[in-house]
Amino acid sequence: MTERFAVTYHVRSDAASIEARAQGIAVEQSVEMPLAGVDEPSVLSDIVGRVEQIDDLGDGTFSVRIELALATIGDDPGQFLNMLFGNTSLHHDVILRDAVIPERFRPRIGGTPELRRRLGVERRAFTGSALKPQGLTSARLADLARRFAAGGLDFIKDDHGLADQAYSPFAERVPLIAKAVSGHAVRYIPSLTGDLDQLRARAAIAINCGLDCMMVAPMISGFANILTLTRAFPQVTFFAHPSMGGADRIAPELLIGRLFPALGCGAVIFPTYGGRFGYSQATCRELVANARPALAVPAGGITLNRVPELLDFYGPDTMLLIGGNLLLARDRVTEESAAFANAVARHGTN
Amino acid sequence: MTERFAVTYHVRSDAASIEARAQGIAVEQSVEMPLAGVDEPSVLSDIVGRVEQIDDLGDGTFSVRIELALATIGDDPGQFLNMLFGNTSLHHDVILRDAVIPERFRPRIGGTPELRRRLGVERRAFTGSALKPQGLTSARLADLARRFAAGGLDFIKDDHGLADQAYSPFAERVPLIAKAVSGHAVRYIPSLTGDLDQLRARAAIAINCGLDCMMVAPMISGFANILTLTRAFPQVTFFAHPSMGGADRIAPELLIGRLFPALGCGAVIFPTYGGRFGYSQATCRELVANARPALAVPAGGITLNRVPELLDFYGPDTMLLIGGNLLLARDRVTEESAAFANAVARHGTN
Numbered sequence: 001m002t003e004r005f006a007v008t009y010h011v012r013s014d015a016a017s018i019e020a021r022a023q024g025i026a027v028e029q030s031v032e033m034p035l036a037g038v039d040e041p042s043v044l045s046d047i048v049g050r051v052e053q054i055d056d057l058g059d060g061t062f063s064v065r066i067e068l069a070l071a072t073i074g075d076d077p078g079q080f081l082n083m084l085f086g087n088t089s090l091h092h093d094v095i096l097r098d099a100v101i102p103e104r105f106r107p108r109i110g111g112t113p114e115l116r117r118r119l120g121v122e123r124r125a126f127t128g129s130a131l132k133p134q135g136l137t138s139a140r141l142a143d144l145a146r147r148f149a150a151g152g153l154d155f156i157k158d159d160h161g162l163a164d165q166a167y168s169p170f171a172e173r174v175p176l177i178a179k180a181v182s183g184h185a186v187r188y189i190p191s192l193t194g195d196l197d198q199l200r201a202r203a204a205i206a207i208n209c210g211l212d213c214m215m216v217a218p219m220i221s222g223f224a225n226i227l228t229l230t231r232a233f234p235q236v237t238f239f240a241h242p243s244m245g246g247a248d249r250i251a252p253e254l255l256i257g258r259l260f261p262a263l264g265c266g267a268v269i270f271p272t273y274g275g276r277f278g279y280s281q282a283t284c285r286e287l288v289a290n291a292r293p294a295l296a297v298p299a300g301g302i303t304l305n306r307v308p309e310l311l312d313f314y315g316p317d318t319m320l321l322i323g324g325n326l327l328l329a330r331d332r333v334t335e336e337s338a339a340f341a342n343a344v345a346r347h348g349t350n
Numbered sequence: 351m352t353e354r355f356a357v358t359y360h361v362r363s364d365a366a367s368i369e370a371r372a373q374g375i376a377v378e379q380s381v382e383m384p385l386a387g388v389d390e391p392s393v394l395s396d397i398v399g400r401v402e403q404i405d406d407l408g409d410g411t412f413s414v415r416i417e418l419a420l421a422t423i424g425d426d427p428g429q430f431l432n433m434l435f436g437n438t439s440l441h442h443d444v445i446l447r448d449a450v451i452p453e454r455f456r457p458r459i460g461g462t463p464e465l466r467r468r469l470g471v472e473r474r475a476f477t478g479s480a481l482k483p484q485g486l487t488s489a490r491l492a493d494l495a496r497r498f499a500a501g502g503l504d505f506i507k508d509d510h511g512l513a514d515q516a517y518s519p520f521a522e523r524v525p526l527i528a529k530a531v532s533g534h535a536v537r538y539i540p541s542l543t544g545d546l547d548q549l550r551a552r553a554a555i556a557i558n559c560g561l562d563c564m565m566v567a568p569m570i571s572g573f574a575n576i577l578t579l580t581r582a583f584p585q586v587t588f589f590a591h592p593s594m595g596g597a598d599r600i601a602p603e604l605l606i607g608r609l610f611p612a613l614g615c616g617a618v619i620f621p622t623y624g625g626r627f628g629y630s631q632a633t634c635r636e637l638v639a640n641a642r643p644a645l646a647v648p649a650g651g652i653t654l655n656r657v658p659e660l661l662d663f664y665g666p667d668t669m670l671l672i673g674g675n676l677l678l679a680r681d682r683v684t685e686e687s688a689a690f691a692n693a694v695a696r697h698g699t700n
Binding site: 024028030031032033034036037038039040042043046047048069071072073074075076078079081082083085086087089090091092132133134135136140159160161163164165166167193194195196197198217220221222223224225227228242243244245246247248249271276277278323324325327328329330 | 374378380381382383384386387388389390392393396397398419421422423424425426428429431432433435436437439440441442482483484485486490509510511513514515516517543544545546547548567570571572573574575577578592593594595596597598599621626627628673674675677678679680
């Protein structure tokens with residue numbers, strides 16, 4: 001008997017067509033050929049996807065649960081994504097809604113408890129900001145980091161646009177910033193980009209600077225490379241950035257909530273409800289629940305006055321990320337960062 | 351003065367909001383922060399994206415042309431994708447429609463002329479099929495390859511679901527299949543999957559088997575890794591598979607037509623109009639024109655009776671890929687392949 005795992009798709013369809021449509025997805029995401037052409041009985045019984053359940057969600061959308069064979073995946077999370085949604089992503093009318101993550105893709109991640117231990121922060125939520133805009137020199141970014149750090153933030157991350165540009169090359173920027181914030185309790189999170197060789201080389205540079213938190217973008221770097229990277233550096237907490245996550249073709253509850261932690265990422269950055277992206281409260285709630293023990297990092301246009309509301313919603317196992325809106329304070333960035341840190345600390349003791 | 355390149359987005363919006371929306375995208379895809387917080391004049395002038403043109407397309411959609419600074423990209427095609435669409439992909443109402451590919455991402459690809467030279471096929475279109483279903487042993491796949499080859503096909507590719515599964519591991523499957531088709535004029539195209547280390551190791555295995563065509567899935571492996579791979583193996587023609595390409599969030603004319611060749615891929619596989627995916631004739635026409643000199647490989651449910659129509663539409667610089675529908679012939683696969691090869695050859699001489 002073959003081992004299977006369940007995948008849920010949401011399919012726009014009329015009731016008359018949904019059974020054939022569901023069967024079509026089950027075939028597309030497994031053998032990808034007409035079953036009449038399959039002359040091997042074990043392929044039909046053990047490999048072809050199996051439609052297990054179809055539910056009418058009532059608005060012209062159906063929830064379709066399909067069981068795929070674990071044998072089609074091997075140990076490669078890229079191939080996992082390929083079998084979950086590869087060709088079906090090319091269809092307009094299907095969203096990949098959920099999937100059971102196979103045991104082999106459940107790495108032990110330290111997540112929130114590990115970060116609490118490292119930073120000595122027992123109960124309250126964490127604070128973080130982002131170094132930007134890109135185009136500044138490494139020295140200017142380091143100066144900004146120092147001013148954030150002086151305000152008492154827990155984390156300072158590279159903006160996800162910072163890569164290895166001529167104006168702030170990684171190998172120059174990261175040591176400068178790490179040095180600028182040394183002596184503060186803050187964790188600096190550099191962004192790792194490039195091919196797998198570059199990801200590894202840059203992680204090594206960051207480790208040489210004493211850093212133990214780094215950011216990656218799994219949809220750009222490729223799932224297989226991220227898993228290889230997180231396995232190679234088990235002492236590092238990797239923050240997953242959702243860049244290129246696409247809107248809704250893969251539900252963020254799954255992509256950010258389940259798949260990024262499955263690659264070994266111990267923290268997940270996501271656009272919160274009420275910011276400049278469109279996620280709903282329900283999406284954010286499910287995403288965060290799925291991701292645990294990975295640290296939830298809501299972001300995307302958060303302002304200081306929303307701290308109490310957001311902490312009420314997300315609870316303490318959260319890092320609030322306020323980037324651009326702290327920078328609006330310009331030469332009062334340190335004071336604004338301190339106000340942010342105080343607001344979070346105060347909320348924790350209410 | 352900063353060097354810029356043009357990017358076109360299609361944005362659903364009302365007329366009153368489109369200017370602010372366009373400006374929002376220009377900021378999101380460059381400095382990603384409120385401009386009032388930017389205190390460096392050169393960043394405002396040289397780095398922030400610039401809205402150049404807005405056209406009302408008339409159906410609640412606007413075409414927005416934004417010029418992004420080349421300096422934000424560096425030499426990394428992953429970062430290119432990040433700046434093209436990273437965060438904006440998270441918005442529901444925006445499609446990445448087109449982009450000028452910077453000179454640094456225009457590798458010299460042999461494409462169709464190179465494949466004509468290698469195969470000694472001067473004018474007619476090429477024929478190809480796919481080895482499937484997955485779940486067969488390597489020996490069974492090799493036997494199928496031999497039967498395709500005996501029918502006179504030009505190319506036989508791994509199905510994109512074939513990776514490194516236990517039932518047909520890459521290092522066993524590829525040598526067996528290469529051996530099974532030796533003596534025929536056919537080119538076998540194995541599928542390379544995994545992280546960058548595995549991509550390179552598998553390419554080396556395939557080269558040791560005398561193969562010079564291989565398939566990759568750039569949206570799964572990551573753009574930076576694919577460019578590194580194609581640079582490392584300049585003697586290989588890489589066929590780009592669109593798996594995880596998503597429907598329409600990045601226009602296929604751009605993603606498959608321009609971006610995949612920019613990674614060094616000399617052939618692009620795409621779902622043709624009239625198959626089981628939804629691309630229009632206009633999309634297919636533009637995609638193919640964009641991709642040249644890369645070989646156009648329409649696929650996705652093609653049947654033998656459509657050969658004349660498809661060749662009339664696509665012209666001879668094409669490889670028609672008929673996978674599952676040849677396999678329906680079961681023990682007459684060789685004869686069906688020969689009929690396919692003859693139909694293409696006949697069309698060329700009409």
